[in-house]
Amino acid sequence: MSDPNAQSRGEVTTTVSGIPAPSDEHSLTVGRDGPVLLHDTYLIEKMAQFNRERVPERVVHAKGAGAYGTFRVTNDVSDLTCADVFQPGRETPMLARFSTVAGEQGSPDTWRDPRGFALKFYTRQGNYDMVGNNTPVFFMRDPQKFQDFIRSQKRDLRTGLRDNTMQWDYWSLSPESAHQVTWLMGDRGLPRSYRHMDGFSSHTYMWVNGDGRKVWVKYHFRTDQGNDFLPQDEADRLAGENAEYHRQDLYDAIDRGDYPSWTLNVQVMPFEEAAEYRFNPFDLTKVWPHGDYPLIEVGRMTLNRVPEDFFVHVEQAAFEPSNLVPGIGPSPDKMLLARLFSYPDTHRYRIGVNYNELPPNRPHVPVHAYSKDGAMRSVPPQVGAVYHPNSFGGPDAGRQEGTDPASWPVDAGEIVRGAYTLRRDDDDFGQPGSLVRDVLDDAARARLVSNVAGHLGKVTDDGVTGRALEYWRSIDRETGDRIAAALDRG
Template structure:
């Protein structure tokens, strides 16, 4: 194997240091194709960053099913004793690619299982709920958490305006403003599938499930002061922590359990079980152990294996299907579509995204298409030339609730406890202890202190009083007066008329 520099086409390079020049004045010759190649490649060595979950890191590992849940699903990876290779990516939600890892933000928790039946992607967060329950609101929500269009600054007025106009956000914002809004590392936080999914067993019986990954390292969080200090000293703190831990042989693990709801329970449950802003009480549906995930290999190249990794809730396998969760339905489209735009039409052919099983797809052509079965492969179905054909027996009847009109209607009606504040109130009063409630008040007040519109601040206080009257009063008492009131969300002069 040679060790000399070559062009991208494999030809030897004469110099890494000097471009070709013509004459005494040193004018560069356009025929220096290696110089042109280097500069052109450099201009194109980035792909667009993710609009959401831009900043993150990850590692490879395995999932081992240690318990028998075959009575709930026939999915191959969840059969007893099966070991499945995987990639896990952790991330922050709102920050851009260069943002500090320790900003207060939900954390992404995405897993790609390379199963014997194709790739299964579970795309979740470190919280079991989310800010909204309908995907039509998602672009507006994310824009409210990003930057103002004129000044390009992040803005607390914009954030709280959206949150208080969407009371369904109360449960997630309470999680965010509490201790779990600042995990000490990715290794020391839990992960959740968040959405409700469907499992189908070998007999065709259906169940509703929620995924819970509990960290085996122990749950640990940062104080606001610690997070602020780290943000100024090491913006890549969480990326560094995961990489160095695995490099040292300290392989992090998470234990997976699921909550299982009988299919028929959904229509009559006391709140909509497909509402992403709600959790199922464990007293109703206890955790059932499934197995353990362990990460033991760092990526060899961050860009190739993490930045270009694509996770999509549309990647199901037999025995696992969707639910009437409106946010999940929207994500099934939007995630895969984002990957086609960001990485490319054939992103699934990249090694990090390629299934570890044979693919017999009729997807055709597009930029960077390189795989094919044979020169005579048919490009349409059905065909008479031996091309692949659909196999209902292999796929199974996983169409799920789509044909169950009664369930769809029931999921859209108001259940007795479909209140936007009830679970946030339970979290504050029955889950948090006194010290955690004190920190919650401090965190909320610190964040809301940057809200500079008086009417908006009043709405924020009403929002928290709806969660809990005492909490709302304590936040009000902890807030300093508004120093320089603003009268608009944009806070910038209107463009001059022409």
């Protein structure tokens, strides 16, 4: 953080190389009013640096806020995983970043959108990242569709405007989106603040204990502040009054010592049950019923420090689900497996191949990797040699003891370009229908109808509107009819 007392102490401005700067205010010219000279190297440095201040924003989750804190284990789950971060009594420093999904850097925090919930734990075994959302499901189950989906939620290439017709055209042609769209159009689509929303891994992961026994898990970070939401009209008003409403709320709360916290619970499925469960448990559009797999408390995360520089610590933060520490592995979730590649790849493009040397991404443990060189590398390889095998004491992965949890968890069988094999309850509308009928109360259902009708009312293609109404009738007949009536399409 810059020191406000620097001038009063008489400190001298320097160039980025530490050389005293010739002037803070005046360029070097020929005479008092003559042309500016190219050899005013300090002026050139300031202009060139300014021209390059921005890195490309994230294609998805561009607008966000972040804070540092700690995660403390409150329950013994060591029989389920040997991961250091989840061992009894362990307290681990961490970084959290919350975000909107579709909006750009300058977009309002209070637009209706899922919220990102990304966490980085600086464990004794290296960085462990969880990249999730404030909803337990997602719009699709196959990564082949992800790029098209995101483009349908962004801006029209002709007008540069957000377009409800594009959104509903994609959703109504993709029935697997129904569960997430029901969450999005309900109260959870507009959280009161980042502090008042839950976070979910959404994906299923594998835990491995010290004996090598495997289980499947889903993460639930339940807000200790209580869930709360913004009504649509209040969110619309706030979008015009304070585009950074959620970001400001988070930082103001931490600054006044009202540290937000979340309790982590997990659902645990025995490894063998996945093969015969009534729907695909790795389908990202589905939740596991709590009656089948109840929540088990693990610990609590608390955010207590605002970073001293937003760009360094939040904009350059790189979260990646491929950061899996011993005791935690992937599942056969196709979306997760694709993200194991795509997240590190986008960081290499956006902030450089050596992004892991940046402060928010740097592990708190020694790094003994054989990677070398590349743009902006500042830390030489700490390995004694830059190749393996070598005779000079370099590290060797073969010295690692115990089970490798990141190995493929099940027999992959024949590699095919295949769809999910359907199971008894593998339909797209059953779970969102249950959400509408069995979870929402009358007032929440009324808000859902109002939100959907308001959003659909901006669709300009009659065929898309008709298809969207059938989509909602497939979720729940009564709700679809009420939306149609609100649009005078009864």
